[in-house]
Amino acid sequence: MQNRNERVLIVEDDAQIKNFICYSLKQEGFSYSTTGTAQGALSTLVSEQIDLILLDLGLPDFDGMEVIKKVREWSDMPIIVVSARDQDKEKALALDNGADDYLTKPFSTTELMARIRVALRHLYKAGGNIQYTSQTVGGLRLDFDKHLVFLNEKELHITPMEYSLLVLFFKNVGKVLTTRYILKEIYGVGYGTDTQALRTLMAGLRRKIEENPAKPRYILTEIGVGYRLTDE
Amino acid sequence: MQNRNERVLIVEDDAQIKNFICYSLKQEGFSYSTTGTAQGALSTLVSEQIDLILLDLGLPDFDGMEVIKKVREWSDMPIIVVSARDQDKEKALALDNGADDYLTKPFSTTELMARIRVALRHLYKAGGNIQYTSQTVGGLRLDFDKHLVFLNEKELHITPMEYSLLVLFFKNVGKVLTTRYILKEIYGVGYGTDTQALRTLMAGLRRKIEENPAKPRYILTEIGVGYRLTDE
DNA sequence: TTTACATTCTCACAGCTTTCTCACAGGAAG
DNA sequence: CTTCCTGTGAGAAAGCTGTGAGAATGTAAA
Numbered sequence: 001m002q003n004r005n006e007r008v009l010i011v012e013d014d015a016q017i018k019n020f021i022c023y024s025l026k027q028e029g030f031s032y033s034t035t036g037t038a039q040g041a042l043s044t045l046v047s048e049q050i051d052l053i054l055l056d057l058g059l060p061d062f063d064g065m066e067v068i069k070k071v072r073e074w075s076d077m078p079i080i081v082v083s084a085r086d087q088d089k090e091k092a093l094a095l096d097n098g099a100d101d102y103l104t105k106p107f108s109t110t111e112l113m114a115r116i117r118v119a120l121r122h123l124y125k126a127g128g129n130i131q132y133t134s135q136t137v138g139g140l141r142l143d144f145d146k147h148l149v150f151l152n153e154k155e156l157h158i159t160p161m162e163y164s165l166l167v168l169f170f171k172n173v174g175k176v177l178t179t180r181y182i183l184k185e186i187y188g189v190g191y192g193t194d195t196q197a198l199r200t201l202m203a204g205l206r207r208k209i210e211e212n213p214a215k216p217r218y219i220l221t222e223i224g225v226g227y228r229l230t231d232e
Numbered sequence: 233m234q235n236r237n238e239r240v241l242i243v244e245d246d247a248q249i250k251n252f253i254c255y256s257l258k259q260e261g262f263s264y265s266t267t268g269t270a271q272g273a274l275s276t277l278v279s280e281q282i283d284l285i286l287l288d289l290g291l292p293d294f295d296g297m298e299v300i301k302k303v304r305e306w307s308d309m310p311i312i313v314v315s316a317r318d319q320d321k322e323k324a325l326a327l328d329n330g331a332d333d334y335l336t337k338p339f340s341t342t343e344l345m346a347r348i349r350v351a352l353r354h355l356y357k358a359g360g361n362i363q364y365t366s367q368t369v370g371g372l373r374l375d376f377d378k379h380l381v382f383l384n385e386k387e388l389h390i391t392p393m394e395y396s397l398l399v400l401f402f403k404n405v406g407k408v409l410t411t412r413y414i415l416k417e418i419y420g421v422g423y424g425t426d427t428q429a430l431r432t433l434m435a436g437l438r439r440k441i442e443e444n445p446a447k448p449r450y451i452l453t454e455i456g457v458g459y460r461l462t463d464e
Numbered sequence: 465t466t467t468a469c470a471t472t473c474t475c476a477c478a479g480c481t482t483t484c485t486c487a488c489a490g491g492a493a494g
Numbered sequence: 495c496t497t498c499c500t501g502t503g504a505g506a507a508a509g510c511t512g513t514g515a516g517a518a519t520g521t522a523a524a
Contacts, residue, residue, distance in 0.1 A: 076357065092346035100350060101333070114324035118332060122354055125308065159471060176379035195510090197473055203512060204472090214512085223481060223510065224392040225379065391482055427500095429484055435501060436483090446501080455492070455499070 006051040006120060008032040011041040011067065012082070013060055017105070021054060021082075024109040030116075037061045042070060050077065052119055057083040057094065065097060072098035073167065074132055074144040078119035082107070096188060135170050137229060140209060140218055142170050151209055161186065162205045169219060174231030176222050202227065238283040238352055240264040243273040243299065244314070245292055249337070253286065253314075256341040262348075269293045274302060281403075282309065284351055286344075289315040289326070297329060304330035310351035314339065367402050370464055372441055372450055374402050383441055393418070394437045401451060406463030408454050434459070 008025055012018045013036040025032050033048055035041050038059045044050065053071070057064035068079055079099045083090070086104040094102055100122070101115050134143045141150040149156045149166060158166070164186050168177070179195050187194075206213040220228050240257055244250045245268040257264050265280055267273050270291045276282065285303070289296035300311055311331045315322075318336040326334055332354070333347050365377040373382040381388045381398060390398065400409065400417050411427050419426075438445040452460050 088340040088342040095346040108320040110320040114327040
């Protein structure tokens with residue numbers, strides 16, 4: 001299992017901790033890249049083949065939380081947060097934004113390595129590192145890189161909320177998504193059960209992507225359950 | 233009838249902590265079962281449909297670590313260890329044996345819930361745990377993952393109640409299900425003896441899946457007892 | 465600061481679907 | 495034949511969804 005030589009990206013601005021992690025990774029047979037900024041992390045991810053991210057939240061340029069969100073728009077790769085912040089709310093927020101694990105400094109090598117192994121185990125079970133750049137359903141195309149939506153190769157103007165709703169459907173093509181699940185994913189946890197807002201949002205989106213919003217072709221309603229992006 | 237919640241099994245012998253966790257889970261809308269022993273955990277897993285395990289390592293009968301190993305022999309369902317032991321080696325061992333996360337007591341509700349959400353996210357992405365994503369009986373196919381029903385590969389429109397009825401039969405192919413059992417499973421306890429509603433529901437379902445509802449091919453009536461999905 | 469504009473959420477209501485209740489007919493079993 | 499059980503259609507009640515109008519919020523330009 002260790003022969004696959006997974007590549008870890010370490011995003012950490014404290015040189016001492018960075019070296020400590022590097023040393024441990026080398027011992028275990030991982031290869032790695034390092035960067036000290038959020039900006040650097042994002043550009044490394046584009047230029048190199050990375051399997052897992054170790055992310056510090058307190059970065060000099062902008063917050064690590066933003067890195068999580070950005071990465072999650074186009075990849076499901078494991079993200080382990082390594083941070084000095086040990087507030088419960090901070091942890092929960094990072095995890096809900098898409099992080100897979102959260103370690104509080106100071107931590108031990110033993111534990112970090114074990115948690116990396118868990119994350120990679122999940123990755124392989126899910127079928128490897130799938131990165132999307134563009135995905136098409138019928139005449140509808142979503143470009144994850146550029147944040148653009150095309151209908152029959154004509155660019156559509158899409159609002160941020162509508163975009164995240166579309167991303168959710170494109171990541172789950174063919175599956176019925178329950179209203180509750182959708183709400184949790186796009187509004188975050190705790191912003192409960194306001195199905196009305198979702199209905200309005202859906203109406204707006206359909207007006208843009210469907211020829212006849214009353215008889216939708218792409219996003220279908222499953223009455224009593226939720227919605228589904230058709231996969232034919 | 234949004235009763236399709238995930239079910240958590242809590243394995244914990246300290247009553248106080250157990251209650252604390254139960255309360256939190258209820259708040260978040262999860263359903264749960266509890267047990268205080270390793271033996272109890274294993275038998276619950278066989279008899280009930282569990283989605284996630286919260287596991288204490290220090291159990292009265294035998295060590296929680298054994299539960300992890302046993303479960304991993306046949307299932308990939310998420311296991312979150314909740315333990316007072318905070319030795320790094322202990323953590324690493326549990327994680328390497330197959331646990332997906334490890335929380336040290338004392339922990340906060342906020343963090344526990346966030347980590348449960350992470351685990352369920354992984355489960356959802358992997359496409360359900362040990363359940364087949366799709367199951368077929370004759371020309372009838374039920375796709376659990378996508379929440380869809382097909383008859384001879386043509387998609388059927390199925391209402392939520394009809395769907396949960398079908399799921400119940402697919403989980404018990406070939407077995408006779410008594411009317412009372414079906415009622416309890418579909419409507420929940422306390423809905424008494426309203427067999428009439430079930431008859432109407434069944435009529436509607438048969439109209440959709442049977443060629444000749446008067447002479448059903450899939451769901452047969454066992455007079456005086458209940459119904460049975462044939463296993464041919 | 466004011467103004468204009470886009471986005472998102474709230475409200476009210478119409479229309480549709482699902483679900484349950486009722487009444488009755490046809491069968492099976494004794 | 496009688497009794498109990500099951501299936502079916504009609505229709506009422508309850509619940510769910512889509513939509514337009516407008517309020518609230520946020521953003522950018524003048």
